[in-house]
Amino acid sequence: METLDVAALRADTPGCARVVHLNNAGSSLPPEPVLDAMTGHLRLEAEIGGYEAADARAEQIQGFYTEAAALLGARPAEIAFANNSTHAYATALSAIDFAPGDVVLTTRDDYISNQIAFLSLARRRGVRVVHAPDAPGGGVDVDAMAALMRAHRPRLVAVTHVPTSSGLIAPVAEIGRHCRELDLLYLVDACQSIGQLPLDVTAIGADLLTATGRKFLRGPRGTGLLYVSARVLEAGYEPLFIDMRGAQWTGTGDYRTVASAARFEDWEFPYAALLGLTAAIRYARRIGVPALSRRALGLAASLRDRLRGIDGVRVLDRGPELGAIVTCAVAGAEPEPLKAELAGHGINSSVTLREHARFDFADKGVEWCLRLSPHYFNTEEEIDRAADVLGAR
Structure with missing residues (x-):
């Protein structure tokens, strides 16, 4: 199985030096x-x-x-x-x-x-x-x-x-x-x-x-x-x-x-x-789409595992096959303040409101979710950092 040179990919990506970008489902960091x-x-x-x-x-x-x-x-x-x-x-x-x-x-x-x-x-x-x-x-x-x-x-x-x-x-x-x-x-x-x-x-x-x-x-x-x-x-x-x-x-x-x-x-x-x-x-x-896909999905799976272990955080993703978009509900939080809190730690995220997913969120009983979407240039340390910030609230 092909292994990606993550350090080289990050060197190609100017934004990696400034932020932990977990909003690739919104707009990713373009490479050089x-x-x-x-x-x-x-x-x-x-x-x-x-x-x-x-x-x-x-x-x-x-x-x-x-x-x-x-x-x-x-x-x-x-x-x-x-x-x-x-x-x-x-x-x-x-x-x-x-x-x-x-x-x-x-x-x-x-x-x-x-x-x-x-x-x-x-x-x-x-x-x-x-x-x-x-x-x-x-x-x-x-x-x-x-x-x-x-x-x-x-x-x-x-x-x-x-x-x-x-x-x-x-x-x-x-x-x-x-x-x-x-x-x-x-x-x-x-x-x-x-x-x-x-x-x-x-x-x-x-x-x-x-x-x-x-x-x-x-x-x-x-x-x-x-x-x-x-x-x-x-x-x-x-x-x-x-x-x-x-x-x-x-x-x-x-x-x-x-x-x-x-x-x-x-x-x-x-x-x-x-x-x-x-x-x-x-x-x-x-790079090879199969290789970058395996890494992105693997990072997302690791993030879900970390989030499931945090009190007050409920992972919302359901289905037989899951991708690189991780969604969760955070007890006691409000959407924009939570997004701003993560941004204060240098972590880019996004929130999705019920009006954007009326069937899905009605089934899950939530008004909004936090969306974290890693990609292949993210690191395991960045995944841990995002989970740590949510766990320390």
Whole structure:
């Protein structure tokens, strides 16, 4: 099993010298290659002009599609750049011609913005939103979800791979097999799993997959991507508001959509950010996603073990498979003061409120949770430090 050179990885990460960063599920610490790619391009734009810089870096810009495709087991033509995961998700939803009575089948753990988007579709288009039930041990009951697929023949099946509000890892490949058997459109939100877990869109069976750059992938904010399978492209799906990047204006009354996933992109790009995201993907692939995933999940498991031994701290994560997001309830604490207390010890964390996870937190009987999300560049000593601070309250 490959061992990571954690000291070298930390040396690549300027923030490690200043903070214990346990908020990688929010926005991770970018490594030096990401900074270099972004600042280098911004400098070039300042020196020769924005359009001219994009022309000069055309080969490197195209490298984004090659790198992202390799990360996901896809083809470059199936990759679109997006400003963030939610933007990619909304663009994907806009390509589906929902009609009154159509069913969106999802889970009780899907991301808040996705849930709101489904409710908006229900309000404006008459779509029915059906939530598959959870299994007794946590996470979606796949057999029950498959039964709902057969009963409702949903227009879309949508699943969040790793919820933002807990350490759960959803069985997206198992769900995908049922979607393929029934020929159902399948959308996977990989916002928290990209850069944390190995991803293969073929193994998952996804038709559409959305992701962000800023979290476990360690790219810049304001970046994300959308995977669009060849079968979806060939079926003619296109976003509702397509622009000149995604289509050619062939006559005063007509246009022709481009063949690739570029039909889901806008013409204007933040090229420095795109190159930063490319560098982040290349960095993760060079380290090896399986190796970095093992370390991140191992650190999270160690943190859960430490927290379970602290009076007044209740670990909230449930499910057959847990990832690198650790959530807990802390008796007698208030969310923002607790976050500030940890920050006073140099520890970055985040809090999640009940309004962000209404099903999950209602089941767990909590109004909020503390979220600690280690990554592969964190150390065992940093894990112990966070547990010690919570244990000393």
